[in-house]
Amino acid sequence: MNENWRKHRGAFASLLGPGLAMLAFAIVVPMALMLALSFSEQRGLTQVAFTGTLASYARALEPLYLGVVAQSVWISLATTIATLAIAYPVALAIALAPPKRRDLLLLLVVLPFWTNLLVRTYALIIVLSPTGLLYTPVAVVLSLVYVSLPFAVLPLYAQLERLDRRLLEASRDLGASAWTTFRRVMLPLTAPGLAAAAVLVFVPTLGSFLQSDLLGGAGTQMIGNVIERQFKSANDWPFGSALSFLLVYATAGVVALASLARAKRR
């Protein structure tokens, strides 16, 4: 339906008003305040003055924090690659399974996602503690792969399930090896699903802080840990806000790049 809202002002306002108020109260105002804070100066424990300064953003470029950014990107890339490497064959196996069994297999992959994130992270701590990997970057990557897997399997499955199998058969009939068929036929055809999966894994991972906090030990820091510290203990809200906005921009950048690549493909 496409009714003109002017003819039903009362219904329009009462249907849309509460949602808009909620978005304003919980998204627009907080983000705007955080943006203002990122250009402010911390004066004393609770005093903050808006001065339009770029000092907080400049501080993010100090070697210490650039190192944290580098480690976050490195951990997120490793997580994305490892997750895709596992999720692709898993999604393929589900797509090739008998139709009756596919729903059950998908449900089995997604079900752990319904368990509380903290419970799952704690479960990993128990399992990893005898291995000696706990409190290393490896443990952080492993736990991030663990929580990201369902997000990668779903878009890959959607893509692989639609894949025309006759194209693969044609490739094999024409003499291509299984590897060549995978690399030159299957991979290009499923690239959009791979890109979607990569974004769905990379973006939340880049902004994560729980895994590096609980499993990373002192040597593993991600952007999220630095942001958390500014608000919970270091009490430098302007710097925390600037870092937070840099993270939002990075996220938006990745999402925009992905949709640009998708548009180009068409």
Add this chain to the structure above:
Amino acid sequence: MRLSLPLKLVLGAALLVLYAPIAVLIAFSFNAGRRVSVWQGFSFDWYVRAANDARLIEAFGNSLTIAAIATVISTLLGTATAIALWRFSFRGKSVLFGLLGVPVVVPEICLGVALLIVFARTGLMTALPYPASLLPIALAHVAFAFPFVAIVVRARLAGFDPRLIEASRDLGAGEWATLTRVLLPLLRPAMVAGALLAFTLSLDDFVITFFTTGPGTTTFPVLVYSMVRFSVTPEINAASTVLIAVTLALAALAYKFQKPST
């Protein structure tokens, strides 16, 4: 193409790795000793202890209360927003769509600290006495949960015949009667599915809650976080097992209600 053996093995191994930690966690909730990685015999001790832990019970109750409030508000807001988006054409509709996507796309931690700033500046975080102090947290949960409800309800509306609305009006029904006697009954399955999704999202949330809880108010995930940091005992396993059971039951319900609408 058939399902080759290596693929089957990868699938099997992946499922094993996904479930093994949860299975170990559940198994050790029945451990007789204090250790969470050395088996010392079977007992229900940790369940008894968890049931008698006032902090744990309060956190569990807080989580359920917050989730209940957030679910009711999210379902109402999400449904109304979805109906408005479906029914009307207006300027700025795409902006609204974008705003609804913000909680889905923006990193949770950014939203969490942004809400922390507002809550701390307005005194919402410390001013309210205990049970009332759950309300701001519930509202923070509504912020990220109601767009999901709107998406689920909107999907159901996509296949809805607008002539039913016209028929209702021609027969003399007003706005309210059309809404409550035609539209809402048809949207019920989507609303129930959306409500269960909102409930689970709220119950599961750690990051937003972590930043929006003031001193003295804690939810189950936030309590588990501090327990994991300070002292790991099978009591956390027992409490987690109960939560897993609750969430699984809800997931099963959501699945049941979601099915006919697809």
